[in-house]
Amino acid sequence: MNAGLRTLLNGILDYAGLFPPASLALDAAARNYAAYLAGADRWMLSRFICPTAALGDLSKFVSLFEAEPLRLSALGRGAETTSAFLNNLRDDLAAMRSFADAHGERVAIENFEMRMPADSIHGDCTGPLVQLLDDARAAFATAGFAHVSAACEATVNRDDIRDVDNFIGAIAFFNSKLTLEKRGGPADRFTFKLRCGGVRPDAFPTVELVSRALSRCGESGVPIKFTAGLHHPFPRFDAAAGARMYGFIPMYLAAILAHMYQLSEAEIAAVLTCDDPAHFEITDSYLRFGDHAVPNEEIESLRQNYILTFGSCSFDEPRDDLRAAGLW
Numbered sequence: 312m313n314a315g316l317r318t319l320l321n322g323i324l325d326y327a328g329l330f331p332p333a334s335l336a337l338d339a340a341a342r343n344y345a346a347y348l349a350g351a352d353r354w355m356l357s358r359f360i361c362p363t364a365a366l367g368d369l370s371k372f373v374s375l376f377e378a379e380p381l382r383l384s385a386l387g388r389g390a391e392t393t394s395a396f397l398n399n400l401r402d403d404l405a406a407m408r409s410f411a412d413a414h415g416e417r418v419a420i421e422n423f424e425m426r427m428p429a430d431s432i433h434g435d436c437t438g439p440l441v442q443l444l445d446d447a448r449a450a451f452a453t454a455g456f457a458h459v460s461a462a463c464e465a466t467v468n469r470d471d472i473r474d475v476d477n478f479i480g481a482i483a484f485f486n487s488k489l490t491l492e493k494r495g496g497p498a499d500r501f502t503f504k505l506r507c508g509g510v511r512p513d514a515f516p517t518v519e520l521v522s523r524a525l526s527r528c529g530e531s532g533v534p535i536k537f538t539a540g541l542h543h544p545f546p547r548f549d550a551a552a553g554a555r556m557y558g559f560i561p562m563y564l565a566a567i568l569a570h571m572y573q574l575s576e577a578e579i580a581a582v583l584t585c586d587d588p589a590h591f592e593i594t595d596s597y598l599r600f601g602d603h604a605v606p607n608e609e610i611e612s613l614r615q616n617y618i619l620t621f622g623s624c625s626f627d628e629p630r631d632d633l634r635a636a637g638l639w
């Protein structure tokens with residue numbers, strides 16, 4: 312693998328073996344993650360994704376990670392309404408606090424992922440979501456997780472461009488407000504979490520929605536992470552899901568180019584939908600699509616700060632497909 316692609320893929324995958332379509336038992340998923348960390352390809356891995364409700368059971372497997380702390384992204388319960396969400400968030404944080412206190416430096420809860428309630432966006436009014444983010448950040452601080460990073464997923468339909476636009480706008484406003492009020496650093500910003508697929512066709516967002524999300528995050532400086540549907544490096548039709556899946560190489564390069572060059576949504580869509588590896592110039596020092604190239608230094612910086620990880624229930628499929636494409 313050349314240096315440009317390795318820079319793009321470094322620490323890119325959060326292992327989500329507990330979730331569909333793999334849906335492994337906790338024992339199997341934890342052991343898989345430990346085995347992957349002991350392997351030569353660990354450089355591509357980031358955190359283990361675990362629901363907060365399963366943290367107590369995960370305690371039985373912490374001993375598998377003696378060489379280094381078990382790095383976690385905790386998945387919150389979420390809720391349909393704001394009031395229920397805040398109640399569940401307190402339970403999530405209590406479970407995280409108990410787990411962290413029980414294991415000390417042997418574990419590191421680095422990230423929290425939460426699906427925001429549908430009633431947090433009212434038409435074009437973003438005020439309720441901004442207030443909810445403020446309340447959530449205060450709850451993190453009370454529980455002793457003041458600076459844990461947090462990713463927010465919108466509860467929207469696959470083609471609801473307006474609500475996704477407003478959702479990202481609310482996150483951008485809150486993050487700017489934090490900076491202006493000097494209430495924290497980069498770790499205190501909220502991240503937008505984009506669901507890219509699932510096990511049914513209606514779980515896959517439209518190209519128009521994804522293009523708008525990448526454009527909006529790029530122009531507003533909102534960090535983005537991805538989940539579901541990104542098992543393969545390039546787009547392909549998946550018979551089991553009954554849908555055309557996105558590819559993680561076009562997805563990440565589109566996000567990076569949107570951030571660097573303020574591409575139009577049509578230009579972003581052209582990157583996202585390209586399934587021909589020959590159209591992506593991947594070298595030791597840069598990546599290029601069309602007229603736009605990104606040097607390794609910029610890729611590394613954007614990956615660390617803005618274009619974050621993606622959750623995948625498989626670590627084997629991405630590597631196998633990269634090898635099949637002659638990229639590994």
